Amino acid sequence: MTSRKIVINFPKEKINQPLVYKLIKEFNLVFNILKASITPDQEGHMVLELSGENTEKGIKYLKEQGLSIEPLSKDIKVNWEKCVQCGACVSICPTGSLYIKDRKTMKVEFDPEKCIACELCIRPCPPRAIEVHY
Amino acid sequence: MKTIAEINEKIKKGQAVIVTAEEIIEIVEKKGIEKAAKEVDVVTTGTFGPMCSSGAYFNFGHTKPKIKAGGGKAYLNDIPAYTGWAAVDLYIGATALSDDDPRNKVHPGEFAYGGAHVIEDLVAGKDVRLTVSAYGTDCYPRKHLDSWINIKDLNEAVLFNSRNAYQNYNVAVNLSDKPIYTYLGTLKPKLGNANYCSAGQLSPLLNDPYYKTIGIGSRIWLGGGIGYIAWQGTQHNPNAPRLDNGVPKRPSATLAVIGDLKQMSSKWLKGVSFIGYGTTLNVGIGIPIPILNEEMLKYTAIKDEDIVAAVVDYSVAYPTGKPEVLAEVNYKQVKSGEIEVNGKKIPTSGISSYSKAREIAEDLKQKIKKGEFLLTEKVADLPSGASTPAFKPLNERPVSKEE
Numbered sequence: 001m002t003s004r005k006i007v008i009n010f011p012k013e014k015i016n017q018p019l020v021y022k023l024i025k026e027f028n029l030v031f032n033i034l035k036a037s038i039t040p041d042q043e044g045h046m047v048l049e050l051s052g053e054n055t056e057k058g059i060k061y062l063k064e065q066g067l068s069i070e071p072l073s074k075d076i077k078v079n080w081e082k083c084v085q086c087g088a089c090v091s092i093c094p095t096g097s098l099y100i101k102d103r104k105t106m107k108v109e110f111d112p113e114k115c116i117a118c119e120l121c122i123r124p125c126p127p128r129a130i131e132v133h134y
Numbered sequence: 135m136k137t138i139a140e141i142n143e144k145i146k147k148g149q150a151v152i153v154t155a156e157e158i159i160e161i162v163e164k165k166g167i168e169k170a171a172k173e174v175d176v177v178t179t180g181t182f183g184p185m186c187s188s189g190a191y192f193n194f195g196h197t198k199p200k201i202k203a204g205g206g207k208a209y210l211n212d213i214p215a216y217t218g219w220a221a222v223d224l225y226i227g228a229t230a231l232s233d234d235d236p237r238n239k240v241h242p243g244e245f246a247y248g249g250a251h252v253i254e255d256l257v258a259g260k261d262v263r264l265t266v267s268a269y270g271t272d273c274y275p276r277k278h279l280d281s282w283i284n285i286k287d288l289n290e291a292v293l294f295n296s297r298n299a300y301q302n303y304n305v306a307v308n309l310s311d312k313p314i315y316t317y318l319g320t321l322k323p324k325l326g327n328a329n330y331c332s333a334g335q336l337s338p339l340l341n342d343p344y345y346k347t348i349g350i351g352s353r354i355w356l357g358g359g360i361g362y363i364a365w366q367g368t369q370h371n372p373n374a375p376r377l378d379n380g381v382p383k384r385p386s387a388t389l390a391v392i393g394d395l396k397q398m399s400s401k402w403l404k405g406v407s408f409i410g411y412g413t414t415l416n417v418g419i420g421i422p423i424p425i426l427n428e429e430m431l432k433y434t435a436i437k438d439e440d441i442v443a444a445v446v447d448y449s450v451a452y453p454t455g456k457p458e459v460l461a462e463v464n465y466k467q468v469k470s471g472e473i474e475v476n477g478k479k480i481p482t483s484g485i486s487s488y489s490k491a492r493e494i495a496e497d498l499k500q501k502i503k504k505g506e507f508l509l510t511e512k513v514a515d516l517p518s519g520a521s522t523p524a525f526k527p528l529n530e531r532p533v534s535k536e537e
Contacts (some may be wrong), residue, residue, distance in 0.1 A: 012216055023241070074480035084182065084404055084416050085489045088319045090471070091327035091481035124320040126184065126406035126485075127416070 003051035005034070005072035005116070007061060010044035019065055022051070027058040034072075034116045047072055047117050075117045075133055079108045082129035089121040089130065098130075138347075138424050141175045142508050149529075150175040152422075152502045153490035154495040155336045155434055162435040171431035175485040176502055176509065179341045180355075180420040180494030183335040183486030184409055186317065187297035188228035189360055189370060190253050190395050193289040194264060196222055197281075201266055202274035209265040210252045218425050219265075221274055225294075226252055228405075231430075239311035242315040242410025251405030256285045257357070274408065280322040291395040293357055293403070297367035301339035301387040302374075302443055305468060305482075307460065307475060310449035317412020318485050328445065328473055328482045333491035334465035338421035339387050339476035341434045343380035345372070347424055349512025354391060355420030355498045358402035360507070361393025364515075371525035374519040380433065383442045383484045387516060391419065402494070418490065420498040424509050438465035445475050455527060 015038060023029045029052035038044035050058060060067055060092075078098075087108050089098040097114035098121060100106055121130050144150035151174050153161060158177050162170045202221040212232040216225040230249030237243050262536045266279040280523045285291050308321035315321075317327040334340070342348045352503050367388025374386040402418030404522055425431050441529065444459040451458040461475045466481045501507040 035307070082404075084406065085487040086183070087484040087487070088329065091329070091483040092320060092322075100471065105472070105492065106469060106484065108489070120429070123242075123409045126319070126408055126414075127404055128407060 001076045004050060004055055004059070005049045005073050005082060005095050006059065007045065007070045007075055007117075008046045008048060009068045009070075010038065010046070012041055014066060015040060015042070015044050016037075017065070019067070020048075022061065023058045027054040027061065029054060029058050034093055035118070037093055044123060047075075064082075072112070072115065072117055074113050076112065076119075079129045079131055079134060082127045083108065084127050084129070092121050092124050093107060094118065094120065135427050136175065136425065137360075138426070138511050140510050141424050144175055145502055145505055145508060148503075148505065150502065152176040152499045153177060154499055155423075156492065156495065158431070158434050158503040159335065159437055161246070162431070167428050167432055167435070171428040172196065174425050174431065176500070177341065177423045177425060177431075177434040178420060178498040179333075179336055179423065179496065180336040180491040180492055181299055181337050181486060181504065182332070182402070182416060182418045182490035182494060183331055183410070184317065184414040185295060185298045185417045186229055186414045186423050188253075188293070188417055189224060189297035190289040190291060190293050191224055191225040192254070192395070194222050195220075195287065195289055197276060197279055200274045201268050201276035201279050202266055202271060202409045203266045206268035210262050211247070211255065212263075213247070213249050213252050218220050224396075226525075226533070228253065228313045229412050231413065234379060236433060238410060241285045244409060245407040248405065248407070248413025250413045253415060254400050254405040256291065257395060257403050258397050259285060262511045280434075284350055285396060292372060292392060293361065293395045293398060294392045295363070296390050297369060297388045297389050299338055299367070299421075301337070302333070302382050302441070303331045303385050304446040304452070305443050305473070306448045306452070307445055307480065308449045309447045314449050315408065316448045317408055317411050317414065318448065319408060319483065320504050325475055325480050326463055327477050328468070328475065328480050329442060329485050330444065330465075330468045330482060331485040332441075332489055333455065333486055334441055334469065335436055336404065336495055339389070339421060340381055340441055341435060342421075342423050342430070343376070343382065343433060345387065345516040346433075346520055347426065347430065347512065348421055349515050351513030352421065353507070355418070355494060355501070355507070356391055356393040356398065356401030357395070357418055359393055359397035363380060363389050363512075364392040364509070365390040366516045370517060370522075372516070372522050373524060376439070377442060379436065379440055381441050384444055387518075389516075404493070409514050418494050420442040422498060422502060422507070422509055426429045426537055438469060441465045442468065443468070445473070510518050
């Protein structure tokens with residue numbers, strides 16, 4: 001079984017269609033909505049964690065419906081030029097995607113796979129090195 | 135026994151043995167104090183963290199006709215600079231904010247750009263907008279100036295920080311039931327996290343706890359360039375309680391430092407924003423410690439587990455000035471990512487960067503190796519000992535309505 005986190009961008013004319021419903025009904029997918037911002041007559045964004053046998057087929061279906069799909073890892077980026085390597089984010093991050101593995105060097109690392117794009121780290125980062133890209 | 139002059143001779147000949155304050159720990163474990171003290175000449179330290187009492191002054195050059203900013207108002211990228219000096223000298227402090235910054239009107243405020251960011255931009259070689267309004271005199275008739283300036287055109291640009299490199303610091307926690315926003319970062323309610331701010335075993339003053347070699351006039355690595363210790367820092371408090379190894383358990387000595395901003399780097403002078411608190415400057419400092427004898431070697435071999443800090447509640451105890459300490463923890467514990475306070479395990483975060491402190495200690499080591507950085511004798515001691523006046527709070531004498 002494969003699990004993937006994706007960012008779905010809905011064009012405004014697709015907002016009224018029950019596309020996510022189809023993912024359950026026709027592809028038997030399990031999903032967890034990590035984030036959603038959908039308003040009538042506006043472009044919408046949704047972050048989904050999808051799992052099930054037909055994950056890839058489900059994603060293909062959404063693309064065919066005219067939605068743009070990106071892997072979630074693209075969304076939160078650490079600007080390492082700006083990062084001062086303090087580690088203030090590490091105890092804020094609820095999923096451990098910002099972490100220090102090597103306690104000798106105390107280097108802060110980022111694992112996009114674990115990131116749920118909750119954005120809790122954005123403002124507490126003193127050099128504002130964590131960026132959200134949609 | 136070695137002298138600084140002898141060590142400098144070895145550096146010039148490329149024969150000096152220089153190691154970082156981290157490397158010396160292993161060397162001492164392998165060889166012992168006596169042998170290590172003979173072999174090693176210099177131990178380099180480093181720290182990179184937010185230091186609010188930081189700023190820069192410069193002379194922007196006379197205009198034609200002349201203007202006297204002194205007594206008037208000046209702004210750099212909209213951030214107010216201090217003008218209470220002669221005609222074209224300005225000082226910009228790290229925590230300065232633009233007049234129309236919303237600050238904490240919507241709490242917690244963003245504090246996206248302040249004096250610290252102006253300093254970073256200047257050092258990075260970016261153009262900065264200078265706006266001056268003056269009252270005009272016979273000798274300085276001009277009243278307004280609005281011009282781009284660049285660090286390369288300034289006559290002098292000097293970093294001058296009145297309090298840096300704190301010898302040890304508090305570990306901050308929050309006992310209240312709502313999040314708080316402090317200069318030690320965002321603290322989650324009910325002991326949700328603990329933030330510390332020291333380079334521990336790499337921290338300059340923790341490696342020379344009695345300031346035997348570090349003193350006024352010492353040459354240091356500052357912001358990626360060369361600087362000097364100008365004086366003891368403000369709030370210098372050498373009489374804080376100490377462990378048997380000499381290391382103070384509470385925030386203790388501080389340094390005032392100075393150096394040519396023009397040869398520094400924006401990598402090591404970074405404007406940072408603490409939500410709900412304000413802006414401050416991350417300053418990189420490295421200090422070489424000459425191994426004059428076994429005693430100095432012993433000090434520099436200090437390990438994280440031998441340095442203790444106080445866990446302080448920043449929701450009530452700190453803001454109200456209560457000297458309450460919840461627990462004492464060592465830096466090995468805080469750097470492990472978790473400490474225990476009041477029976478609760480809480481995740482820790484650094485505010486000072488250990489990995490950048492390592493880079494600084496390593497860079498200073500390389501510079502000394504190449505002969506680009508020589509050690510200095512201190513010119514005068516930092517105050518220490520029982521005769522040093524205690525760091526005290528304000529004796530507030532409220533002014534009556536009639537006065």
